[in-house]
Amino acid sequence: MPFPRKRSRVVALAAVVATASLALAACSSSGSTPSASSSSSASGGTYQLGLAAPAGNIDPVTSSDYNAMFIVGLASAGLVIESNTGTLEPQLATSWKPSADGLSWTVQLRKGAEFSDGKAVTPADVVSSFDAIIGPKSQSPAASAFTGVLKSVAAGSGNDVVFTLDQKYDDFPYLLTGANTDILPAGTADAKWIDNPVGAGQFVLKKYTAGQGVTYVKNPHYWDASEVKLTGIDVKFYSDTQSQLLAFQSGEVDQINQSPAVTSALAKGSYTAFTQGYEKFDGLTFNTTKAPFDDVKVRQAVAWALDRKALIKTSYGNDAKLGNDFATFPDYAVQPSGLTQRSLDAKKVASLLGGKTVSFTITTYTTEQPLAEQIQQQLNAVKGFDVKLDV
Template identity: 50%
Template sequence: MAPSIHPRRPLRAALAALAAGALALSLTACATGGAGGTASGAASDDVYRLPITDPGSEIDPLTVADYNAQIISGLVTEPLVSLDAAGDLHPRLATEWSASEDGLTWTVTLRDGAVFNDGTPVTSADVVATFQAITAEDSQSPGRSAFDGILDTVAPDGDEAVLFTLLRPFSDFPLLLTGTNTGILPADYEPGTWLDNPVGAGQFLLEDYSVGKGATYVKNPKYWNADAIELDGVELKVYGDTQATLLAFQAGEIDRIGLTSDVAATVDASKYDTISSGYNKIDGIFLDVTAAPFDDPTAREALAWAIDRQGLVDDVYQGNADIADDVTFFPDYEPQPAGLEQREQDLDKVAELLDGRTLSFTITTDNQLFGEVLQQQLNAVPGFDVDLDVLTGEQYYAEGDDTPWLTAGVTVTNWAKRVPSQYVSLIYAADSAWNASHYSNPELEQVTAQFDATTDAAERQQLADRIAEIQWTDLPVIVPAFSKAQSLQDKRVQGEFAGALDFYTGYDFSGISIED
């Protein structure tokens, strides 16, 4: 099992424009013919420059999981729909989508005139083949997990529409089409060949890619929305560590850097634009509810009230997060649960719940900063004796039955933004392979299924309230904050990004330009 399929640990690296691992290959991919075209933008200043590290995985749109590999392919490919920073759906290769009366069939209408960068039309056959590849039983695509238990079949409805038949009604299905690995590829695409022929229907053409150096792109003149792409191209530059990236940003070699604590302490932010592009993840605190001390609900509740959530927002997220209340409904999702008491640190309540006990446990994580801040907070609260075990990403997500992120008693795991009910199926459901809390509540699963099946606004509100109430009360997972992507950007860049430069926003550069 590849860990980045599920919690997507590269998200933290995306914020810092860094990722773990290196590609131990020496190759260069040049797309100066075929799908890549022959134009060159090397001499142009109207190029947006981003830092990356060498990907830790193969660069193939169907199987990429690493942030760096995702953006390398994502600048060339195009999804059916994408999300903006407010969480709203935007048409891309699809222009319309609607559900049947029973909620089991979604009809997605394709954009007329959209073509791949080799000039061939994008048809329903291409969409069908792409999603069949993502969801096949032997698929290695990280995107497969989003459709497990939801999508049954995909079929063409003529050349210009696609029928997605579901295993159960799922009213948020269009949101799943914005997920990782959902860029549309030609029906005859051979997995593993993308660097040889970087095909896609997106905004840019991959002109050159070199391990250890980076990638250059030029504008795709065949892109369906080419008039909105004002840049001549994009350049991805490889840097080996945070310090190198920071120095490059200060020297004006790159246009953006994630606003981490190191960056905030070093850079005069007033010299740059601070951009925020929406919610992107949670760092969930998973408690094994089958083993002491957290088999006791009062111990879980004491921990939830002992956390200084504002302190986490300030010290871990540099203020770029919203305090959360242990539920999986991001603030930009509708409906929002109502009727919950907002948890904040309450030492009197903690003392009452502990009733003289001391909770001794170890936090296991690959997120050192989060782990250290949380440990320090808790050890300052009477009744807590907390150790910390910080592992590398490879150690934390190691394959096997004893992988730490699923077996340690208390873990902190990074999960990318998802539909609220997906979190239930992935980390709360009794039969989920990624239920690190070993939690079970049949009512939660039943109510969530009802929530997915209905489109009635009043009923969805009532069900959302109940889902949140169960999550808030049972506390197998503590969700202290909703993280938002924030970066510093060179003032030469003009325009406002639709969302974060990530897969769910389709790496949207429309309306972005460079001021000479």
């Protein structure tokens, strides 16, 4: 589906092993802030953010919920990030280079990089963080990105970390920018991270109150702390968009995600709109090991049964880019070519399904419910589908 836009880092949701993903569009997540005179971030201070409460546990390695990853991301950092132009920029790593045969990459860590508790970021921390992703007992959504690509991770000489690959992969460093790849101290109990949230990000998570919000302060140990102008961030949880809108209008929060409902309710000139690059994929993820999605024709039929332009107009207020079932942001430097854009075609659906009816349930989070409902309605409007929704 769509990919909303980046805030401080890329958040691309990865599918689990043995799944296929149907990317319907690239959504540009725009935000709105009050005019400069009322925004607390104009000259430092504490920024007020509104967010939906995360669904499930806040685990840096296994969380796939956007709100949970956002909470982790403010207090954490990875080795590299991808810029809005698709280039790689250093974070906890300062360089990365392949071996002569392309079967390994050596990543050099930033000298002096520290976690929020003042301890140095070491190769052992990187090894531990990636072992949690690619290990045999991994439950991380990020594991699928490295399956068949990354064989092992080991400390090299000095401040180096060596990533050994299963096969040559020229774009390997881009995989290091994905979700769930933040570097944590070795020995971190990931499932209990929220109780002792040590990270190497721009902010320190000082207080988390379930159902209420999160308090952050600037991290003095952050490698680029001089460029962080805010003294802190207060995140408040809201149950729905309307609650966030009221909080934005009253000045309780400084920012809100843009949507048709939000823009229509705000007076022109009372806010500043901005975009910061693509942030995530929205789409359907299929379990290809079980019926009905072990049949490629069924997957193709779903792809041809959706009116993606209508989804973008209704669910994103046209603030999105059309997807075509490949997990690549529109601003990536390398793009697939020669692909036919899929769109609603009932005749193709009928031909692919051959007269049978396909039944399945879409499982989603509350925050994605409106979009999921529209997808359900579109599929059920095409002969051959019986789709239910589980929120």
